[in-house]
Amino acid sequence: DAKTTQPNSMESNEEEPVHLPCNHSTISGTDYIHWYRQLPSQGPEYVIHGLTSNVNNRMASLAIAEDRKSSTLILHRATLRDAAVYYCILRDYGNKLVFGAGTILRVKS
Amino acid sequence: EPEVTQTPSHQVTQMGQEVILRCVPISNHLYFYWYRQILGQKVEFLVSFYNNEISEKSEIFDDQFSVERPDGSNFTLKIRSTKLEDSAMYFCASSDPGQGAQSDGYTFGSGTRLTVV
Numbered sequence: 001d002a003k004t005t006q007p008n009s010m011e012s013n014e015e016e017p018v019h020l021p022c023n024h025s026t027i028s029g030t031d032y033i034h035w036y037r038q039l040p041s042q043g044p045e046y047v048i049h050g051l052t053s054n055v056n057n058r059m060a061s062l063a064i065a066e067d068r069k070s071s072t073l074i075l076h077r078a079t080l081r082d083a084a085v086y087y088c089i090l091r092d093y094g095n096k097l098v099f100g101a102g103t104i105l106r107v108k109s
Numbered sequence: 110e111p112e113v114t115q116t117p118s119h120q121v122t123q124m125g126q127e128v129i130l131r132c133v134p135i136s137n138h139l140y141f142y143w144y145r146q147i148l149g150q151k152v153e154f155l156v157s158f159y160n161n162e163i164s165e166k167s168e169i170f171d172d173q174f175s176v177e178r179p180d181g182s183n184f185t186l187k188i189r190s191t192k193l194e195d196s197a198m199y200f201c202a203s204s205d206p207g208q209g210a211q212s213d214g215y216t217f218g219s220g221t222r223l224t225v226v
Contacts, residue, residue, distance in 0.1 A: 034214070043113075043200045043217035044152060087152075096142065096165060097215060099152040 004088045009104040012078045020073040020103055022088030027068050031090040034097065035062065035073045039084045044099070047073065047086070083107045111135040115201050115218035122191050122225055130186045130221045132201030141184045142202040142215065143176065145169070152200070158184065191225045198222050 005023040012018040024033065034049040048055055048062045050071075055062040061074040075082055087102040114133040122128050134141050143155040156166040158176055173189045184203075188195055202215040 036215075038152070043202075043220050044215070045217065046214035049214065096154050096157055098154060099144075101151060 004090060004100060006086075006088050006100065006103045008101070009106065011106045011108060012075075014080060014107055014109050015077050018075040018078045018082070018105065018107075020075075020086050020088075020105065021070065022072070023070045024088070024090055025069045027090055028092070030092050032092070033062065033064060033068075033071050034089045034091050035060070036087045036089065036097070036099075037082075037084040038087070038102070039081075044087065049091075078105075078107045080107050080109060111216065113201055113203055113216050113218035115199075115221050117221060118219065119222045120224070122223070124193060124225055125190050128188050128191055128223065130188075130199050130201075130223070132184045132186070132218055133182050134184055134201065134203030135205075135216055136182070138203035138205045138216070140164075140204045141176075141178070142204075143186045144200045144202065144217075145197040146200065146220075147194075147197045155186075188223075191223075193225050196223055196225045 003026060032049050032051050035047040036044045037047050038044045048057055048060050050062045050064055054064060063072045083106055085102040085104050087099050089097055091097055113135060116131045120128055141158040144152050145155055146152045154167050156170045156176055157164045161178060175187045177185050198220040200217050200220045202217045204215045
């Protein structure tokens, strides 16, 4: 499984945008970039995924570098409920998810 | 929004006892998974299940573990003889990659906290 590198933790102020980076320099052409998050005492939750183009959904936006070696998850206005561990995962279509340590996002009021 | 339901939410068992963790995946999903998370550690893959058989399993999923889809709705994880180190949160998930890569997301349940004493 191709590896991703994320900061251990980040902090944000409530109502401000948050940019969560992920490096994946060994990504292969068929790897999708997936983001999941895990709120305290809950199971992981799907956030967004993409292949080459930037993606938007109701939860977040995913910006993918042109060379695909990095990506950024964007939460447009962080709320206290967005405090969670965010996982960036490379996944070939149909294969299992493999979780790393993720980024702990703290949101300050 | 469709949910993956897991029961029980908490289970305490004596070492050496058998436990069965239950999951109801999303009804039109075809792939089912079990993951576990030991307190303070990563979420670890245990097993994936498709078309009534195991499609992949990890090194953790040894002979004491088994999975079953006994009817059209339930998906169970059995641990035959529990050990102290089996204490963890166990998460069930389901997905339907058959709908194409654009919908290739997992839906996880809220987990069962297993404590072996």
